[in-house]
Amino acid sequence: MRPTMRFGWLAVVLTPLFSTSAPASAQDLLIHGGTVVTSEGSFAADILVRDGVIVELGRALTAPTGVRSIDASGLLVMPGGVDPHVHLGGRRADDYRTGSMAALAGGITTISNFAFPAQGQTLAEAVAREAALIEEQALADVILHAGINDPVTQQEQVSTLLAETGQASIKIFMVNASFDANIRAYLATMAAAGRAGILTMVHTEDGPILARAVEQLTAAGKTSLEHFPDSRPVLGEVVAMQRAVGMAEQTGSPIYAVHVSSARALRVAQDAQARGVTVFVETRPIYLHLTRERFDGPDRGLYVGQPPLREQSDQDALWNGLANGTIHVVGTDHVAYRREVKLDPSQTIARHRAGLNNLQVVRPMLYSEGVVTGRISAERFVAVTATNPARLFGLYPRKGSISVGSDADIVL
Numbered sequence: 001m002r003p004t005m006r007f008g009w010l011a012v013v014l015t016p017l018f019s020t021s022a023p024a025s026a027q028d029l030l031i032h033g034g035t036v037v038t039s040e041g042s043f044a045a046d047i048l049v050r051d052g053v054i055v056e057l058g059r060a061l062t063a064p065t066g067v068r069s070i071d072a073s074g075l076l077v078m079p080g081g082v083d084p085h086v087h088l089g090g091r092r093a094d095d096y097r098t099g100s101m102a103a104l105a106g107g108i109t110t111i112s113n114f115a116f117p118a119q120g121q122t123l124a125e126a127v128a129r130e131a132a133l134i135e136e137q138a139l140a141d142v143i144l145h146a147g148i149n150d151p152v153t154q155q156e157q158v159s160t161l162l163a164e165t166g167q168a169s170i171k172i173f174m175v176n177a178s179f180d181a182n183i184r185a186y187l188a189t190m191a192a193a194g195r196a197g198i199l200t201m202v203h204t205e206d207g208p209i210l211a212r213a214v215e216q217l218t219a220a221g222k223t224s225l226e227h228f229p230d231s232r233p234v235l236g237e238v239v240a241m242q243r244a245v246g247m248a249e250q251t252g253s254p255i256y257a258v259h260v261s262s263a264r265a266l267r268v269a270q271d272a273q274a275r276g277v278t279v280f281v282e283t284r285p286i287y288l289h290l291t292r293e294r295f296d297g298p299d300r301g302l303y304v305g306q307p308p309l310r311e312q313s314d315q316d317a318l319w320n321g322l323a324n325g326t327i328h329v330v331g332t333d334h335v336a337y338r339r340e341v342k343l344d345p346s347q348t349i350a351r352h353r354a355g356l357n358n359l360q361v362v363r364p365m366l367y368s369e370g371v372v373t374g375r376i377s378a379e380r381f382v383a384v385t386a387t388n389p390a391r392l393f394g395l396y397p398r399k400g401s402i403s404v405g406s407d408a409d410i411v412l
């Protein structure tokens with residue numbers, strides 16, 4: 001399989017803040033009069049697109065004959081979003097097609113998913129299985145991360161994954177019950193990934209600490225979702241982050257901590273960064289916009305995600321991290337379930353449907369609550385929603401950038 005197989009079939013997406021009615025010529029156009037915002041700065045420029053690629057950037061460009069032009073006066077012109085943390089397919093309500101539609105409606109042009117091997121499958125086979133579905137269903141571009149669920153056999157496969165399939169990332173779950181029993185194999189997997197130039201994404205919650213919290217709450221009769229935030233305490237995230245940092249330090253392999261939710265876990269990552277350990281940090285819209293008070297209300301089921309919602313002080317620390325560059329990416333961890341499934345009253349702290357549906361709203365919410373309020377600049381907005389994830393997952397400067405030669409994935 002060629003490396004390009006991890007992208008969807010549609011290399012070019014002009015997101016639907018304007019509409020394209022003539023597909024044959026829609027990939028040639030001039031966008032003029034707007035303010036281009038990149039992670040580096042903002043400037044007035046027109047953009048000429050040919051065959052879906054940006055071929056010219058400059059002032060007072062004119063549209064060649066027959067090329068459609070779009071007046072972007074008064075508008076910001078940004079790279080299409082890149083969301084490296086999306087879950088699609090399986091029992092979830094979104095597949096690659098509807099996930100693409102939600103993303104495109106919200107200014108995201110590259111989504112993602114995780115390829116977990118089924119019983120007896122190799123990582124490469126899992127990637128091929130998902131690549132076939134992407135070919136068939138996806139409208140947006142798609143990054144596939146290989147999911148590690150058997151490090152004992154998969155550590156070997158990681159060494160050849162990038163060359164074989166083009167996958168530049170794997171994901172491990174410290175929260176899995178089998179994590180501790182296989183810790184040596186996970187270390188070897190992470191080491192192999194680092195040597196192969198593959199980024200290891202880590203779900204940083206400690207299984208034993210979470211399991212004990214659930215046991216204690218259960219013994220006290222506190223099994224309803226009202227107690228969900230206490231069933232996955234900050235301590236579990238802190239311990240896992242410390243260990244993940246230790247693993248990164250021991251192996252010399254970079255890590256990418258997904259969905260960091262608490263001030264204390266962020267501090268562990270920041271201390272590691274300050275020591276020169278390569279720890280990339282992702283946070284998630286729910287932690288930036290919501291706090292655990294949501295679990296006081298009757299619709300608490302809607303907010304069940306792992307890790308849970310935290311305190312206002314945690315939220316404040318995350319916004320600071322976004323502003324000061326110690327948080328690199330806002331990824332949704334999008335998991336769509338139908339409302340009635342999320343509100344199913346039989347759910348408990350031990351048995352529930354985790355995940356939130358937020359692909360379509362992540363960028364508008366971050367812009368509204370971050371840029372408009374002055375908490376982050378428009379350039380940081382572009383960095384954490386497009387440029388940084390494009391860089392980390394091997395797509396830059398084709399994605400995440402507005403420059404000559406980049407794909408014309410543009411949001412007005």
Ligand SMILES: [Zn+2]
Pocket residue numbers: 085087258333
């Ligand atoms: Zn996730």
